[in-house]
Amino acid sequence: KAGVTQTPRYLIKTRGQQVTLSCSPISGHRSVSWYQQTPGQGLQFLFEYFSETQRNKGNFPGRFSGRQFSNSRSEMNVSTLELGDSALYLCASSLAGNGMEAFFGQGTRLTVV
Amino acid sequence: EDQVTQSPEALRLQEGESSSLNCSYTVSGLRGLFWYRQDPGKGPEFLFTLYSAGEEKEKERLKATLTKKESFLHITAPKPEDSATYLCAPQGGYNKLIFGAGTRLAVHP
Numbered sequence: 001k002a003g004v005t006q007t008p009r010y011l012i013k014t015r016g017q018q019v020t021l022s023c024s025p026i027s028g029h030r031s032v033s034w035y036q037q038t039p040g041q042g043l044q045f046l047f048e049y050f051s052e053t054q055r056n057k058g059n060f061p062g063r064f065s066g067r068q069f070s071n072s073r074s075e076m077n078v079s080t081l082e083l084g085d086s087a088l089y090l091c092a093s094s095l096a097g098n099g100m101e102a103f104f105g106q107g108t109r110l111t112v113v
Numbered sequence: 114e115d116q117v118t119q120s121p122e123a124l125r126l127q128e129g130e131s132s133s134l135n136c137s138y139t140v141s142g143l144r145g146l147f148w149y150r151q152d153p154g155k156g157p158e159f160l161f162t163l164y165s166a167g168e169e170k171e172k173e174r175l176k177a178t179l180t181k182k183e184s185f186l187h188i189t190a191p192k193p194e195d196s197a198t199y200l201c202a203p204q205g206g207y208n209k210l211i212f213g214a215g216t217r218l219a220v221h222p
């Protein structure tokens with residue numbers, strides 16, 4: 001059974017640009033959540049999607065957005081990139097969220113220069 | 114406000130030397146307490162979910178326990194391959210994991 005797949009693995013972008021990251025969850029999983037990991041702040045929750053609906057959102061500015069497609073694949077977008085957005089972005093896949101086991105992908109390493 | 118504190122921040126053990134990691138939490142609407150292991154440059158690897166006080170789960174040399182305010186990860190006779198960062202994450206709200214800063218474990222032969 002394939003795990004959670006995130007693409008691309010690495011990205012380098014310039015300040016002011018925008019970026020789109022992709023996450024394919026485990027087959028049959030309908031909940032996808034996104035996290036940002038930095039050395040200073042650790043792992044922080046961005047948002048969660050279930051059946052194409054955002055159910056929960058963390059404390060990040062509106063530049064961070066996401067969506068989920070009917071096949072449960074999810075994308076997150078960051079607009080007007082800042083240097084501080086450099087981080088490892090991780091997505092987690094779960095059958096339905098809400099207390100169920102959540103499995104992470106390998107992440108996308110974003111560097112903003 | 115939801116809070117998660119893990120201690121110690123770092124732990125150095127000799128191979129075979131057992132120890133425990135602590136996770137203290139204050140989270141409203143707790144739906145479960147998750148433990149993960151993370152190796153450098155990789156995504157967290159799922160270890161356990163605990164749902165109610167008194168619950169225990171084991172996997173190889175690891176055992177996780179849960180009380181109303183704390184969780185412990187006991188490591189029995191660790192090996193060098195157990196070296197990693199161990200993350201505790203209570204879940205409050207739909208698939209919203211609230212991560213602690215982690216405990217960096219180093220096991221030396």
